[in-house]
Amino acid sequence: MAEVNLRRIVKKYDEVEAVRGIDLDIADHEFVVLVGPSGCGKSTTLRMIAGLEDITDGEILIGGDVVNDVPPKDRDIAMVFQNYALYPHMTVEQNMSFGLRLKRFPKAEIRKRVDEAARILDIKELLARKPRQLSGGQRQRVAMGRAIVRNPKVFLFDEPLSNLDAKLRVQMRTEIKKVHQQVRTTTVYVTHDQVEAMTLADRVVVMNHGIIEQVGTPNQLYHDPKTRFVAGFIGSPAMNFIPCRMEGTSDGLSIRLTDQLAFPVPPSRAEHYRGHVQNGKLLLGLRPEHITEAGSHLEPGETPFEARLDVTEPMGMETLVYFPINGTQVCGRVNPNAGARDGAALRLAANLNNMHLIDDATGKVI
């Protein structure tokens, strides 16, 4: 068990900078998820921690020691790959014990560790099988077992659930979380799936274009995103971004979306935004769950408005409604009984207590 520290890590492939100077401190026992779109540098970062890629610049510390020039086998890490990378000619037991056998562990110790890992992962009855006789989920477990028996300082997961079908993915997600609760090994997990990131992580690291956009707990990222990218990346359906202007009114501030439509800013927020009245390029960020059907009683901060729905998507427990505001498609989540129909008008309410205001020029949340 150990902490992992990245100091100004840079990775260049010829002229292309895949990772552009990132700093990250991962505490002992922590489960950190690197998330971002493909090509954002998250996998490269993980592979640099593993020692599978050279570091162009910067330092990586595992357990306080700089490991830049330490080969993968001496970094005391274990990695789970997207395609599992099980040795096809070995049984499950041999796969799991391969690393220990190379390090010449005593037979009894190997036996004990394999049994323990098999118990944790519930794969005891599979130990004698070859990988080709296993289902995707079982292979995934074996790959994790291979990591667990090593009892390493750090677990590295490289998109381990991407090859599984949706149902199994959800199930294995829970398994991974359970395993981490039992073994408590420091974990760095890479995924492009923000739901996976939110559900698994103690802290999520959102990456984009080779830099870290924001680091925080899942709730921090969801409720308090620092950039437009994070605001749009975390959450599904994604946050709405509507071009707007800020207007000072007699009793405070108001967000003007169109000539007809303006939302008064709640007093609790108004103070914070007062300096941006002159800024012409602003975006209102509002999550779909903050645009709902207007009830008879409105909470403070809620503003009713009329919208003509383009498309409705009944999800069962809720219905997603899509409508245009000033040329931008906006998504809201309404009660399935609210009477939303394609092409019909519906009275909606926007809750601005949870609004975000984004400077369109810098992409920063104000």
Add this chain to the structure above:
Amino acid sequence: MAVATVASAKGAASRPRYGSMSRNRTWALRWSYFFLVLFAIFFLLPPVYMLITSLKTSQEISAATNPWWVFHPTLENYRGLLTSNEYLTFFRNSALVSVFVVSVTMLISVPAAFALSRMKFWGSATLATGVFLTYLIPETLLFLPLFKMFAMFKEATDIELINRWWVLLILYPTLTVPFCTWIMIGYFASIPKELDEAALIDGASWMQTLTKIFIPVALPGLIAATIFAFTVSWAQFLYPLAFTTSVDQLVLPVGIITSLVKADVYNWGQIMTGALLGAAPPLIIYAFLMDYYIAGLTAGATKG
């Protein structure tokens, strides 16, 4: 227009009986069988003729009887060859050369292929192509320069290389190593990269990754390469003809020709018997490892 209508109506009428897919398949199968039988006859006729001739006496061979039938079968040719010291020497030389060449080839080409396909170093791709190009140079171009080299070697060290059966151990790998390396590169390339990365993290050295992961996983390719190396060294004719002359230094293909053809007298019965017996070892090996061989070749073909 009218014609098209008639044709389509006709097609529609016949459809209920058998679908166009299955009819297509039936015809494809018929043609396949036709050509397969044709090829089988074409390729099996010479060995069958050899077998028939090997069972005849010299008198019957030269007599104007039906060449496709044995009227007085005899095993005299087999007895003669298998009790002749010469033939057994050829056989022994061939066996020794082949076994050694296969071992040397595998010892060189497997690690070479591993290095070229996995340990990305400066010029590895060019080197891999170079290996293949080497294979394309015909041996007929090489034996004269080789003669010259051996002569220079003799002058410098006083060690005679010409007319020694073991010099073939140096010559044959020039043919087998490039091709086997190429096959193995193709095979190793089909192994996912994550597999060696996993081994690397598990603590395996490059050598352990090769011996414990790559060789077992690429076993079909390895067997294909082995069979190829064996076939080439067993059947090689030009080099032993050029570099060995004494009867006790000859290998089978050359030995049969030089010892059983006396001036213009061809001992056809024994030549056929010798060739047939000589073809037996590769045949037996193929029969046992056929499946591996085919798997190995296709993997090399698509992934190389």
